[in-house]
Amino acid sequence: xxxxxxxxVDAIRQALRIMPVDRTFRSVRDKAQRAGVYSILMGDLGNYxxxxxxxxxxxxxxxxxxxxxxxxxxxxxxxAMLCTLVHELAHIFxxxxxxxxxxxxxxxxxxxxxxxxxxxxxxxxLVPDETLRSSWNEHQREDLEISIARLARIFGVxxxxxxxxxxxxxxIKEEDYQRLIALYQARWESNKKRHIRGGPNANSARxxxxxxxxxxxxxxxxxxxxxxxxxxxxxxxSVFRFEKIARDDI
Numbered sequence: 352x353x354x355x356x357x358x359x360v361d362a363i364r365q366a367l368r369i370m371p372v373d374r375t376f377r378s379v380r381d382k383a384q385r386a387g388v389y390s391i392l393m394g395d396l397g398n399y400x401x402x403x404x405x406x407x408x409x410x411x412x413x414x415x416x417x418x419x420x421x422x423x424x425x426x427x428x429x430x431a432m433l434c435t436l437v438h439e440l441a442h443i444f445x446x447x448x449x450x451x452x453x454x455x456x457x458x459x460x461x462x463x464x465x466x467x468x469x470x471x472x473x474x475x476x477l478v479p480d481e482t483l484r485s486s487w488n489e490h491q492r493e494d495l496e497i498s499i500a501r502l503a504r505i506f507g508v509x510x511x512x513x514x515x516x517x518x519x520x521x522x523i524k525e526e527d528y529q530r531l532i533a534l535y536q537a538r539w540e541s542n543k544k545r546h547i548r549g550g551p552n553a554n555s556a557r558x559x560x561x562x563x564x565x566x567x568x569x570x571x572x573x574x575x576x577x578x579x580x581x582x583x584x585x586x587x588x589s590v591f592r593f594e595k596i597a598r599d600d601i
Contacts, residue, residue, distance in 0.1 A: 374507035389421070391561055394426035477507075477508050
């Protein structure tokens with residue numbers, strides 16, 4: 352692992368006050384918002400019937416010096432959303448905006464250098480080299496898929512991420528890597544076809560918009576900087592819905 356990647360991981364952890372125990376999407380996102388990063392979950396074009404597939408869009412980072420923003424596809428899996436979030440935080444750290452639509456099934460050669468770097472930061476952040484090496488020695492069993500699934504639960508990431516990390520660290524053979532990735536991809540495609548969601552309720556809408564986004568817009572309304580109508584339009588909702596969502600804690 353390069354010094355630059357480790358430096359970026361340490362800087363993100365320190366700036367956001369993220370501890371090693373913060374392994375869930377919610378905890379990392381909460382820390383990012385408290386540190387000043389706006390975080391929004393959005394995966395459609397304004398209606399749940401217009402969902403954007405994760406393979407088309409996973410995340411966006413806008414590295415604005417005053418109002419850095421991360422947008423995550425809300426229709427992705429929790430494990431994938433966590434990886435994307437850290438990837439986009441690496442973009443913020445670099446001061447380089449970007450759009451991510453890549454996934455673990457793609458060849459690394461298809462990624463631009465900055466995307467490769469952000470991927471490496473996310474990988475080291477979520478599954479540190481040294482910790483993985485030690486855990487692999489402890490949990491490795493004859494059944495490779497079960498061993499990887501066990502590590503995925505320990506680190507709180509997907510089996511795909513663990514598989515990729517083990518391959519990069521030369522702990523599994525290329526033929527095993529290719530076999531497992533094909534298996535995971537087929538499983539993911541099958542689950543995706545059965546995964547149908549309805550429209551969001553007030554609670555999920557609050558969560559998707561994020562505490563920092565809602566508090567900032569609500570404060571702007573309270574201070575007379577924008578009107579209720581402007582606030583509602585900015586969030587693509589009615590004034591009634593905005594008041595219902597914004598006036599309650601997330």
